[in-house]
Amino acid sequence: MELRPLGNTGLKVSAVGFGASPLGSHYTPVAEDDAIAAVHEAFRLGINFFDTSPYYGGTVSEKVLGKALKTLQVPRSDFIVATKCGRYVEGFDFSAERVRKSIEESLENLQLDYVDILHCHDIEFWSLDQIVNETIPALLKLKQEGKIRFIGITGLPLNTFTYVLDKVPPGTIHVILSYCHYSINDSTLLDMVPYLKSKGVGVITASPLSMGLFTEQGPPEWHPASPEIKSACKAAVAHCKSKGKKITKLALQYSLANKEISSVLVGMGSVSEVEENVAAFTELESLGMDQETLSEVEAILEPVKNLTWPSGINHK
Numbered sequence: 001m002e003l004r005p006l007g008n009t010g011l012k013v014s015a016v017g018f019g020a021s022p023l024g025s026h027y028t029p030v031a032e033d034d035a036i037a038a039v040h041e042a043f044r045l046g047i048n049f050f051d052t053s054p055y056y057g058g059t060v061s062e063k064v065l066g067k068a069l070k071t072l073q074v075p076r077s078d079f080i081v082a083t084k085c086g087r088y089v090e091g092f093d094f095s096a097e098r099v100r101k102s103i104e105e106s107l108e109n110l111q112l113d114y115v116d117i118l119h120c121h122d123i124e125f126w127s128l129d130q131i132v133n134e135t136i137p138a139l140l141k142l143k144q145e146g147k148i149r150f151i152g153i154t155g156l157p158l159n160t161f162t163y164v165l166d167k168v169p170p171g172t173i174h175v176i177l178s179y180c181h182y183s184i185n186d187s188t189l190l191d192m193v194p195y196l197k198s199k200g201v202g203v204i205t206a207s208p209l210s211m212g213l214f215t216e217q218g219p220p221e222w223h224p225a226s227p228e229i230k231s232a233c234k235a236a237v238a239h240c241k242s243k244g245k246k247i248t249k250l251a252l253q254y255s256l257a258n259k260e261i262s263s264v265l266v267g268m269g270s271v272s273e274v275e276e277n278v279a280a281f282t283e284l285e286s287l288g289m290d291q292e293t294l295s296e297v298e299a300i301l302e303p304v305k306n307l308t309w310p311s312g313i314n315h316k
C-alpha cells in the first residue's frame, strides 16, 4: 500500500484510509468480531491510517477500533489514528471545556495515550468564529500537552475550510477532511487543492462511495442527497452491474488516482470490503482505470454533476 505525505505533518498515511464509522454500525449493524477482523486485515494489507469519532455509534466506533488496535500488538508508531471532537449523538458542542473533556474520553475509548490527529467534527454546525477563537486555541493546548499531535477540521461546505484557514496563523491547522466532494458525481474539492497546498495543509477526502450511493446495496435511509442525485447514482450502479463491473471499485479508484490527496477514507466493516478495496488500489497501480466504464458512468451522472446538499447553519 502506498504511503503518502500528509501536508507538513511529516506523517505518511496509506492511500486507502480506514473509515471506522461502520464500526459504530453507522450504516448497517456490524458485529464486533467482524469489525475487529476488518481492522486487523486492513493493517496486514498495509493500511496504517484509521479515522473515527465519538459521534459514530455514540463512541462504539472508538471503543471497537481501540480494541482492534490494541490486539494488533504492534508499536504505537506503526499506525496513525484520527478522531474528532465537537459532534456527539447528543448534539454539537465545540466549547473549550467540552473538547478538553472529549479528548480524555476518546483516549480512554481508544485505549491510547495520544491521537495523531484531532479534528473539529463538522464545523459548519457551529459558529466558525468560536471555532477560531476558542476551539482551536484549546486544541493547541492539548497539542502542547502531548495528547494530540496535529489539528484538523472537517465538514461538507468547502467554503467553511477557507473561512477558518484564512483566520488562523499558518501552521495552526494541519489537515482538512472533506467528504463527498471528490467522487465521480462531485469533484469540487479539486478546485481547492492548490489553495490547501499553498497553506501546507494536508488533504484527506472521505466517502469515495458517496456514503453508499455507489454501492449495490444503496445508501442508508438517512442519506441527505436529493432524490435526483440518488436516482442518477442508482442508474450508474445499475449500468455497472449490467456490464458485470463493480461500481465500488470504479468510484474508489477515481478518488485514489489523484496523488495530491493524501488519503481516501473509505468506510469498511468487514474483511471482504477491506480486501476488495485494497485490491482496487493495487489494480489501479498496475492496470489503471477502466476509462470506458468511467466515461459511461460520468455521462449518466452529468445532470447531477457537482450538485450537493445543504449542511449546517448558514454562514454568510
Ligand code: NAD
Binding pocket: 018, 019, 020, 021, 022, 027, 028, 051, 052, 121, 122, 154, 155, 156, 177, 179, 206, 207, 208, 209, 210, 211, 212, 215, 216, 248, 265, 266, 267, 268, 269, 272, 273, 276, 277
Ligand atoms: P463511504 O463512501 O466510504 O461508504 C461507506 C459504505 O460503503 C459503508 O456502508 C461500507 O460498508 C460500504 N462499502 C465499503 N467498501 C465496500 C465495497 N467494496 N463493496 C460494497 N460496499 C462497500 O462513506 P463513509 O463511510 O461515510 O466515509 C468513509 C469514512 O470517512 C467514514 O467512515 C469516516 O471515518 C470518514 N468521514 C468523515 C466525515 C466527517 O468528518 N464529517 C464525513 C464522512 C466520512
